[in-house]
Amino acid sequence: MSKVGFVSLGCPKALVDSERILTQLRVDGYDIVNSYDGADVVVVNTCGFIDSARDESLVAIGEAINENGKVIVTGCLGVYEDQIRAAHPGVLSVTGPQQYEQVVAAVHQHAPKPAHDPYTDLVPEQGIKLTPRHYAYLKISEGCNHKCSFCIIPSMRGRLVSRAIDDVMREAEALARSGVKELLVISQDTSAYGSDIKYQSGDWHGQAYDSSFMDLCRALGELGIWVRLHYVYPYPHVDKIIPLMNEGKLLPYLDVPFQHGSPRILKLMRRPAAAEDTLQRINAWREICPDITIRSTFIVGFPGESEEDFDELLGFLDEAQLDRVGCFKYSNVDGARANELPDAVAEKVKEARWQRFMEKQNQISAQKLENKVGKTLEVLIDEINENEAIGRSHADAPEIDGQVIIENTDGLKPGDQVKVLIEASGDYDLWGKVVA
C-alpha cells in the first residue's frame, strides 16, 4: 500500500484543510504514516501568515526533503511558490490553501494510487481528524471580505465563501455521532457567515434554517454538545445569540479579536466593526449572560500608536475586564498595507508596551480565575497523565486558553465530562477535584 507522510502547520483553519486532504487520501486507499522514512511521499501543509511562520514552514519543507526527498507543498505559503522553489528547488508540487483536489492529484502522480474500494475500506464517518476524538474544528466558511491593513489572508485565501447551512449541519451531526463532545466553530469572520450566499435557506431535519449566524447557532445548539464560537466580531446582530448561551445551547464563550482599544488605531487597522461601541456591547452581553467568557487578541506597537493610544488600550482592558487575552507585538507582513503607514514604533517601545499590557491583563485574568475558587465547574477531560488529569471548563478553548488540573484521576479518561470543585487558581490555570 502506498504510504503518505503529512506535516500540518499553522492555525485551526489550516488544520481543517489538512483533515480534508487526509480524509480524501484515506478514501483513496493511502496509508498515512508518522515517519519520513516509511513514506512514499510527504505533504507539507504550510502557514504563511507572518514572517516567523513562513520561516518555520520553509524549515519544515527542508527537513522533509532531507529526510524523505519527495515533498508536496500546499497551504498558505503556497501562494509564494517562487520563494519556496528558490529555497527548495526539489519540491514536487506547490499549491495554495484549500486546493485539496490539486494536492490529492499530486499525491496520485508521485505515489501510485492503491487498488482500493472505499466501500469496504473503513474511513470513519467524521473523516480523518487531527484533533483528539472528543473535540473537532468545524469550518463554516473560507476567506474574508475585510481589508484589515495588517493582514494578507484575503489575498491568500480569497473572499468569503460560506458553506450552506445543511452541509455544515450534516458535518456537525456526523461529528457529534462519532463521539465529538465539543465543536469549535472557525472561519475568518464567523459573524459574517452566509452574507456571501444571501443567507440561502436549507433543510435540516425537516426544518428550514437560513445560512446565517443566528440560524447556525440555533441549529448547532440542538446537537446537545459543547459549541464554542471563534472569530466573532462585535456587530449588533451578535447580541441575538447571547441568550442561547444563557439557555445552555452554546458555550458561554466568545472569541472576539478586538486587536486594539483606541478608535484611531482601529481605523488605521481598518478593522471590521471599528465604529461600534465595543465596551457597551460587552456590557450588554454580560447583562444577558453574566457567565460569559470573553477571549480576545490584541496587537501593540501598530504603526502610529502613540503613548495616548496605548494608554487608551490599557484603559480599555481595565473597563472590559476580559477573561482571556493574547497579545502580539506588531511586525510587518510582506504584502500588507500597514507596511506603508508612517510612524513605525521602535522595537524597544513595542517590547515595553507588550510588558505593560501583559502585566495589566495578567492581573485581570488572575483575579477572574481566583473568583472561581470554591465553585463547581463542568470540565471536559483532554488527557490523563501519571498523577493528574488535564481538562477544560466552558471558559477554556483548547491550545489557546488555560486548563483545569485534577488530582484524583481514578477512572477518568479523555472525553469524560465531570464536575470539578475548584480549589486553587494561578495566572492561567485552575486546580481542583472531581466531585461528580
Ligand code: SF4
Ligand atoms: S477580518 Fe481582518 S484580520 Fe481577519 S482575516 Fe479578515 S482581513 Fe484578516
